[in-house]
Amino acid sequence: PEQFDQDSEKQMEFLMEATRGVRNMRGEMKIHPGKTVRCVVVATPEDRRILEENKGYIELLANCELEIQDPGDPKPKQAISSVVFGTEIYLPLSGLVDLDKEVARLEKEIKTITGVLERVKKKLSNQEFLAKAPPEVVEKEREKEAELEKNLEALCQRLNTFKA
Known part of the structure; x- marks a missing residue:
């Protein structure tokens, strides 16, 4: 029973983090919570089993449609991503966000x-x-410098995602 509880706890934590990851990406891109989005999850066989068994919960709580892929499958283009316990979650932005406006916004924020x-x-x-x-x-001031550098790096990575 003890081992079962630990496994269940670990699975629940994984599912909660996956849901949080999707919600955070939606928030970052200012995608309305009521709009259903497509998410691509690149999962190991073990994580795939957990995701397939609980797919409905994540889809309901994050208002998304999950597509589960194997690690060798091609990653979606023009998508932002989140990593949850080694599992990659992608939110393809095509059709959700005006990519030209987002590139302009990112370039302006990078400049600032x-x-x-x-x-x-x-x-x-x-x-x-x-x-x-x-x-x-x-x-x-040193902490501010480190935080700004971290933010700048994240923005540059996101900009490169859109330009790819």
Whole structure:
């Protein structure tokens, strides 16, 4: 019974994370929650079994139609993705999002973040700032720099997805 409970817990956690992954992608792309979307899941045989047994729950909770593929199958083009416990979930955007507008929006956001990042880097390279500012302020600027770099990388990856 103990092993069964652990397996069930692990499966439930996987299903909840998969549902959350689909919902997060929908939110990132501003896709209305009421609109049914197609999701492609690239799953191992074990995850495939879990997904097929519980497909209806994910489809209901994330308002999507799941298509389960094997790892060797071609990945969807112009799609954003999420990884849940090693399983890739793709949300193809064709027909859901105006790709030209999204590319323009991403390019504008990249330009804005690049400008802010340059200002933060300039501040952190200023020896006078480093000498006079309290350590917590300097640390906050370093954290801001790291966060901006992370955001910039994510935006660039998403932009490359659309241009592919």
